[in-house]
Amino acid sequence: MFLTDARVEGRRQVARAMWVITLDAPEVAATVKAGQFVNLGLNPGPLLRRPFSVYRAIEDRIEVILQAVGAGTAQLLALREGDLVSCLGPLGRGFEIRSGGRSAVLISGGLGVAPMPVAARDARAAGLQVTWVHGARSAEDLCSESDGDAVIVATDDGSAGFAGTSVAAAPDADLVLACGPNRMLAAVAGRWPDAQVAVETYMGCGTGVCLGCAVPLKRGGYDLACTEGPVYRAGDVDWAALPSHLHYAATA
Amino acid sequence: MFLTDARVEGRRQVARAMWVITLDAPEVAATVKAGQFVNLGLNPGPLLRRPFSVYRAIEDRIEVILQAVGAGTAQLLALREGDLVSCLGPLGRGFEIRSGGRSAVLISGGLGVAPMPVAARDARAAGLQVTWVHGARSAEDLCSESDGDAVIVATDDGSAGFAGTSVAAAPDADLVLACGPNRMLAAVAGRWPDAQVAVETYMGCGTGVCLGCAVPLKRGGYDLACTEGPVYRAGDVDWAALPSHLHYAATA
């Protein structure tokens, strides 16, 4: 885990109201695994850091994909090249991508696309054939970038690709990785209990000390999303007890 | 009084750790009088606005001279061209510069130089012969700019000009205007009770509603610096009861 002041290197738009910002963070870029996240801090700005999946890691840089949903994300999107942002990471346990099996399907809803480029990279490296299924509300909300082998597109309103959810559009595979609103992940759990899903919770610290990021488990009790997650076996999470109305989920 | 989002147009250094920032604020520029101030607000940033004398007004723009003494000023100095800052003003009663008399002396200590360029402009316009006396701790702390007719320089350490305070270095005149740390203004009051001095107090609102900016008066009771001041007849202020240890005073 590293704590650095990361320089903003650029910003580009990838969907309606969705942007990628590039940060200079060599140690994080060198060590991050698919599904891990960074905790970004702004000063002046809100008190707490904000968690973001690492979208891509290229040489000394990491990328983060985001939408403005509140004060913190709006402020991040207002940063200009050369500004510094405090970056803590990589955090959390990412996807476990092992060789063995032949195919992987990556299922994302909205901003849930965030961990997928790195996941696709690692899955390919593990010799798996990768299929992406990316869904959003409508065509303009689909992330325009993909590093994957094949992309199946799904939209709720049918304005592009499959008319329906990305879960419904996804084929079966040996390895299923998913990220998106928690209610979408609950649907994944119904179909593939062994899928690995990256959940979202409010987070206070991102490092395991505040106990704020509780994930209710089927076996009872709670896990910490920031250290024991954010990636879980879909069948292990008590979806009914996990809030599905976080801001991010609300706007994704 | 106007409330606008003023665009930052530039920044230049005028002394060690002292800068001038230029803001696009046409209504304020058109109406401001010497000794009046603006209340600048930052978001994200500290809760309350920060009061600053208007240093110069040129066409649609106003200038403000400042030093970083705390979070608000540091943030103002970190603004870049094109950034917006909320600007409320002009506020307060400025200097009363009437024709009549022949000479004016402008006495400033440190950042107390702030209201002087506009004061010099107005005094000259009123047909007065203007002498500036500008003092600081040492040569590097002297503001390098002056729009005045003649400038007498004073430094506490004698590294430039008169060795001593600007008050001691000042000649008598028909009109005496002063600005600087409150304890310097108390010295002005001792020599010229009729001098007009711009005091500083903590301010909550800058508009007369919080009663936070109390100035203790010789006749008893308190005035509001933001509406009844910040300019006072030096002899009217109860200097012993006016705090002299504001941050700005501490670093000026």
Added chain:
Amino acid sequence: MSVDMTVRIGGLQLRGPVMAASGTFGYGTEVPLLERRALGAMVSKGIFLKPRHGTAPPRIAETPSGMLNAIGLQGPGAEALIRDYAPQWAGWEFPVLVNINGESVSDYGELAARLDGVPGVAGFEVNISCPNVEQGGMYFGNDPRAAAAVTEAVRRRTRLPVWVKLTPMVADIGVIARAVESAGADAVSAVNTFVGMSMDINAYHPRLSFGTGGLSGPAIRPLAVHLAHQAARAVDIPVIGVGGIMRAEDALEFLIAGCTAVQVGTATFVNPKAIADVHDGIAAYLATKGFASLAELPRYLPRD
């Protein structure tokens, strides 16, 4: 769509739920750039019977998302208020309540009697955060008997609406709220500032000359929402939420928590148009949600 924003509070019909909080709006004559149309009501700066100079500077200190103040209830006293301000208020299109203060129960009663019937004075907000000088400086506001006694003293001297402004410095605000309700209050305002302190680490003493000050601003909002909610659960009279409201969203937290109306204080210092922004924002929110009136807003108000 135009949303019905009117509210009824203990005898007064207000055109909107957003009021100016006492001590943050002067006497309504000072505020710059004021958009009167948005004001549901105004509560004047707190006054005593007699004029008061207030405390020595420094009177305010900024803190994270908040400010401390110790103004010391500087004010012109009842006679000047009647002479200089009430006549102006009489012509305004929203009610003005006077925030009244005293050092003894009889002070409050006398002040109410003096102001009762003065044109322009639409009611009283009784500030019980003052020290009870007769009883050794304990606050009226954290003793249910003293709070009730003050309320009763005012109630007996006027037919105008009597609101009581509660202090947050109590172990159980519901007890105080019930006490003043029983004593005849028409509404309660919750809450006043929280006592705080900030040290000057170069001078080794408090930043404020008075030592302590009252904390206001967004920092206290979650505490104020909780206290206003507790008060609303405890009484049947309307509760007016106060504390840290900067935006419509903040006011809505209080309204959902069971408040009938809200007051905006410190926000006006930062944004002279805060009250209009809050008012307009609530109306826009209600319209977006499809509510025809503020009365339709769902409340979260479980009763024990």
Added chain:
Amino acid sequence: MSVDMTVRIGGLQLRGPVMAASGTFGYGTEVPLLERRALGAMVSKGIFLKPRHGTAPPRIAETPSGMLNAIGLQGPGAEALIRDYAPQWAGWEFPVLVNINGESVSDYGELAARLDGVPGVAGFEVNISCPNVEQGGMYFGNDPRAAAAVTEAVRRRTRLPVWVKLTPMVADIGVIARAVESAGADAVSAVNTFVGMSMDINAYHPRLSFGTGGLSGPAIRPLAVHLAHQAARAVDIPVIGVGGIMRAEDALEFLIAGCTAVQVGTATFVNPKAIADVHDGIAAYLATKGFASLAELPRYLPRD
């Protein structure tokens, strides 16, 4: 110049005045990037005798310069603490105190007895912000008799230092501080979080599943400084200041206000190196001022 930063608190000699606050540092084994050298002491996450799952999510909500939490004292219970954590603490170069909790007076006593003598456990911080289940859910912390009873119950079962963590939700913190001092506390920590509430204006109910939560962070600092100062004026035992400390300057406010040491909580969430930054900043400040030791720092502590 090297400044003497040591402090003595009720039986313990600490190498520095900055400690980790309970519930914000886990069991000391989780914190990343930890600079142990700066820790004067650590207070463990609060535990009960038995394991607890804690509350359902959402457990936290951000507010201006603060955060609300309702973790519900999730924890492994005494046996797991003794087995998994205490042995690690035994090897550390600073004392670890256990923050103990209970629903009845006897719960507290039993927990202290169970932990007394366990290598690695250097003392107790008694958290009296819990509801007293035996007496209908009223808090131990706002009743001087209950607070004293809990303190005594712990005091009787251990020779280790006993600190009592005070709640701010009281009308007069001095009364509680004196009560626990008389009951044998070696120090008091002031203060715990303030009860607050934040509403989800789209869902029309509180953001936290528990409804209310404890407010921490810089928002509460001026309130905490005042309460710690009031406690310091009321008792002769050391007071440990807690609440909103992010930087050395903030800690110095508490120290000047009469505290012997401080605890850093929420700041660690934002800056994992906060404790080291605060410690180093205090040392640098003292050096700049020309003090050879923390003991020389002037205090503002008028006694009534």
